[in-house]
Amino acid sequence: MTTSTATDARPAVLAEGLYKAFGETKALDGVDLRVDRAKVVGLLGPNGAGKTTAVKVLTTLIRPDRGRAFIDGIDVVAEPMRAKARIGLTGQYAAVDERLTGFENLEHVGRLFHMPRSEARERGRELLERFDLVESADRVVKGYSGGMRRRLDIAMSLIARPSVLFLDEPTTGLDPRSRQSVWELIEELVRGGTTTLLTTQYLDEADRLADEIVVIDHGRVIARGTSDELKTTLGGDVLEVTVAPDADVERVVAALAGLACGEITVGAVGAVGGTGSTADVHGDKVVVVPVLKVEHMVPVVVRALDAAGVAFSDVAGRQSTLDDVFFAITGHAAEDASDTAETSPKGKSGKAAAKAAKQGKQGKQTEQMTKEAGR
Amino acid sequence: MTAVTETRADPIDLGPARIEEPPTGFIWVIKDSWTEATRHLRAVPRNPELLVFATIQPIMFIVLFVYVFRGSVQVPIDYVQYVIPGIFAQTVLFNSAFTGVGVADDLSKGIIDRLRSLPMYPSAVLIGRTVSDIVRNVVTFAVMLAVAFAIGFRFQGTVMGAVAATGLMFLFSYAFSWIQALIGLSVGSVEAANSAGFIWMFPLTFVSSAFVDVSHMVSWLRPFARNNPFTILTNACRALYNGYPAGSDAWVALAWALGITVVFALLTTRKFAQSTSS
Ligand SMILES: Nc1ncnc2c1ncn2[C@@H]1O[C@H](COP(=O)(O)OP(=O)(O)OP(=O)(O)O)[C@@H](O)[C@H]1O
Ligand SMILES: [Mg+2]
Numbered sequence A: 001m002t003t004s005t006a007t008d009a010r011p012a013v014l015a016e017g018l019y020k021a022f023g024e025t026k027a028l029d030g031v032d033l034r035v036d037r038a039k040v041v042g043l044l045g046p047n048g049a050g051k052t053t054a055v056k057v058l059t060t061l062i063r064p065d066r067g068r069a070f071i072d073g074i075d076v077v078a079e080p081m082r083a084k085a086r087i088g089l090t091g092q093y094a095a096v097d098e099r100l101t102g103f104e105n106l107e108h109v110g111r112l113f114h115m116p117r118s119e120a121r122e123r124g125r126e127l128l129e130r131f132d133l134v135e136s137a138d139r140v141v142k143g144y145s146g147g148m149r150r151r152l153d154i155a156m157s158l159i160a161r162p163s164v165l166f167l168d169e170p171t172t173g174l175d176p177r178s179r180q181s182v183w184e185l186i187e188e189l190v191r192g193g194t195t196t197l198l199t200t201q202y203l204d205e206a207d208r209l210a211d212e213i214v215v216i217d218h219g220r221v222i223a224r225g226t227s228d229e230l231k232t233t234l235g236g237d238v239l240e241v242t243v244a245p246d247a248d249v250e251r252v253v254a255a256l257a258g259l260a261c262g263e264i265t266v267g268a269v270g271a272v273g274g275t276g277s278t279a280d281v282h283g284d285k286v287v288v289v290p291v292l293k294v295e296h297m298v299p300v301v302v303r304a305l306d307a308a309g310v311a312f313s314d315v316a317g318r319q320s321t322l323d324d325v326f327f328a329i330t331g332h333a334a335e336d337a338s339d340t341a342e343t344s345p346k347g348k349s350g351k352a353a354a355k356a357a358k359q360g361k362q363g364k365q366t367e368q369m370t371k372e373a374g375r
Numbered sequence B: 001m002t003a004v005t006e007t008r009a010d011p012i013d014l015g016p017a018r019i020e021e022p023p024t025g026f027i028w029v030i031k032d033s034w035t036e037a038t039r040h041l042r043a044v045p046r047n048p049e050l051l052v053f054a055t056i057q058p059i060m061f062i063v064l065f066v067y068v069f070r071g072s073v074q075v076p077i078d079y080v081q082y083v084i085p086g087i088f089a090q091t092v093l094f095n096s097a098f099t100g101v102g103v104a105d106d107l108s109k110g111i112i113d114r115l116r117s118l119p120m121y122p123s124a125v126l127i128g129r130t131v132s133d134i135v136r137n138v139v140t141f142a143v144m145l146a147v148a149f150a151i152g153f154r155f156q157g158t159v160m161g162a163v164a165a166t167g168l169m170f171l172f173s174y175a176f177s178w179i180q181a182l183i184g185l186s187v188g189s190v191e192a193a194n195s196a197g198f199i200w201m202f203p204l205t206f207v208s209s210a211f212v213d214v215s216h217m218v219s220w221l222r223p224f225a226r227n228n229p230f231t232i233l234t235n236a237c238r239a240l241y242n243g244y245p246a247g248s249d250a251w252v253a254l255a256w257a258l259g260i261t262v263v264f265a266l267l268t269t270r271k272f273a274q275s276t277s278s
Helices: A003-009 A049-060 A080-084 A102-112 A119-130 A148-157 A176-191 A204-207 A227-234 A249-256 A297-308 A322-330 A334-343 A351-375 B025-046 B048-069 B081-095 B097-108 B111-116 B124-150 B159-187 B190-199 B202-204 B222-227 B229-241 B249-272
Strands: A012-023 A025-035 A040-044 A066-071 A087-088 A165-170 A195-200 A212-217 A220-225 A237-242 A265-268 A285-291 A315-320
Touching: A012 A049, A025 A040, A025 A049, A025 A066, A025 A195, A025 A220, A040 A049, A040 A204, A049 A165, A049 A195, A087 A148, A102 A119, A102 A148, A102 A165, A102 B025, A119 A148, A148 A165, A176 A195, A176 A204, A195 A204, A195 A249, A212 A227, A237 A249, A237 A297, A249 A285, A249 A297, A249 B111, A297 A315, A297 A334, B025 B048, B025 B124, B048 B081, B048 B124, B081 B124, B081 B159, B081 B202, B081 B229, B097 B111, B097 B124, B111 B124, B111 B202, B124 B159, B124 B249, B159 B190, B159 B229, B159 B249, B190 B202, B222 B229, B229 B249
Parallel strands: A040 A195, A040 A212, A087 A165, A165 A195
Antiparallel strands: A012 A025, A012 A066, A212 A220, A237 A285, A237 A315, A265 A285
């Protein structure tokens, strides 16, 4: 066996039993992760799940209390410098120096990777071209839009051709168009063979970009698998049948059992995540049916319910959201998780407010995305 | 919306990973510190308003103190010659607060996260920042010196003495910039770094011999005012600018500056190794 095949066989990222607590909060509670070369793993979870903490541990920024992590077989705690030479990090908030131009930002990071000045500049120009930033290359970043900053930010973490790329919520806070362009960019990188670990709060994002999805909540891995595997177990899309409070839910469930690809759940309107297309009539119940594809399903459901002779007030189909995944796995919606995270003791009071603002923005964005997908 | 036209761009092939072990030793420190310093120095001419504000305040102080207090404050020498070294020292020290604000800004924007993920010499971030901040301070000092000369201040000692006094102030300010960097890393926001950076420097610089004769202060303030390192620094600079013997003050002030630098460089470096945006 030659050295090179040995190197190739090593996973690019390997983490075992990562544990990290901040006071009472267990940010990571025994997380195992593995990213193979040229693969993309998506770490999916709600606010406060521990995504950023995991990324920070893997990129040497935080020491885990317990557990080990390796980049290309290098222990990040024992040999942080060697690990750092192999990674590119794009943090949750675009880490660009607003006072410098896009080009200068790139050159600067290249220089800190100890590239010769000429090489740093050449790579910088190449990346500006690839990332569609040539026109703004010599403008100070202060005037850049959010999407441009994000692209520059990703370019900066690629300047030294890292062995592994870490992207922490690469599209959070971007408008749908910038989101689309960042997605395309990541897809191009992925097809070029860049090994990537990305975190996200959006199922559709993980679905689109990742080979394998790892779902985490409260610092624990609660599900993992390919997007198809998760969809088969959790249901790809969702049909919601709204019935009156006194309706015979049993019969509704029985009528629809043949259509579902997973467990049918029943809840009060508003208890399950989603777009909530039904009017918020007090006491109405909603039967949530996981299906692989929602297209053409609504008429089928209506006929099935009519045939069974049960009354219902509405049938709506939608793509499944992170909340559905959470509901299916944990029996509680994702909001519960973020609520607990936000009321947990925390050093900085500003963070909760910032998070709330962020969530508001995201909510709107998800809605827009869903609408767009529906058109 | 129009029909979906799938336009797949070319894959971005980054080529083989470019893994280079970082250099070692002193070269590593110098190289990375300089790279970081250039990040800040490039920005200085782009933010002229920062320099303007950094110079307006000392000019106001010179004019206010000299003309408001000149007649009413009892000091052994001409008040202009007395108070201007104190204002110089105070202003140069106050400028150290910019270091803390800059560090807090980098931290809150996630820039420190990125830098800490790079194979760079860790404290190069702090060395580059503190060293580049000297430049802004030099500009402020030059403007202040010109204003002081315009209202009648003169070096009455040797040129060497004036250079030594100025150097001493800058060493002190450099030492303080490490304290400020620690504050910047600890408080987490630019606004907090700004307040926390200035608040303790007011009593430190005012309860001193910089503006008044310490022996005229209320008795309970006197012990602090006399032993305040800022008093020692001001006394040393005043003696050197005015051409009378500084005695041990210059050496004690130098020792303070070096001591603070060493202690706080260690503390701040340790703090930096755990600093990450929240
Ligand atoms: N420095 C810290 N001090 C105290 N608590 C922290 C700190 N960093 C994270 N936490 C807490 O640890 C938990 C996990 O946080 P983390 O930032 O990893 O979550 P996340 O999945 O990235 O969430 P988000 O989607 O909001 O970015 C949260 O409850 C958070 O409040
Ligand atoms: Mg996060």
